[in-house]
Amino acid sequence: MRFVLDFEQIHGRLKAIGAPGLLAADLPREADPEDKKDKGRAGDAFMLVESGEIVGFLAACRDDAELAFDILVDLTATDPDTADEHFWVGYQLLSTTLGHRLAIKSIVPKEDAQVPTATAVYRAARWHERECAERLLTSPTPQSPSERRDAGA
DSSP: OOOOOOHHHHHHHHHHTTOTTEEEEEOOBOOOTTOTTOOOBOSOOEEEEOGGGHHHHHHHHHHOTTTOOOEEEEEEEEOOOTTOSEEEEEEEEEOTTTOOEEEEEEEEEGGGOOOOOOTTTOTTHHHHHHHHHHHTOSSOOTTOSOOOOSTTO
């Protein structure tokens, strides 16, 4: 029987198994009418994870039978604002057997923009990490298996 977990259930499972580096779950929300500076937050719900623990976190997402996130769909990096001191590194996971998805965000300081490579967990990370490093990060992802630009690397 296939049981698709919703975001809250995935968050609960990650807490229950002690997923490394899990900091918070962030849900979209309306702006607070009492606070003029609060713009709210649109977009997808995501898990916030310590960048140094991302590999262990991804392995927990893949290896736990109730989560079974077997595919890294996307990995991207974003510079939210030139005045911001951090980049955002985003990961999108899919469980093909259970049918649920998960968005993950890690915050990385711009002055030392390095993230551990996720290629040991998801082979697809190899190409995505190289593209992020070339386009946004100040230095390549450490321990990345290939620095070559060709797609067949």
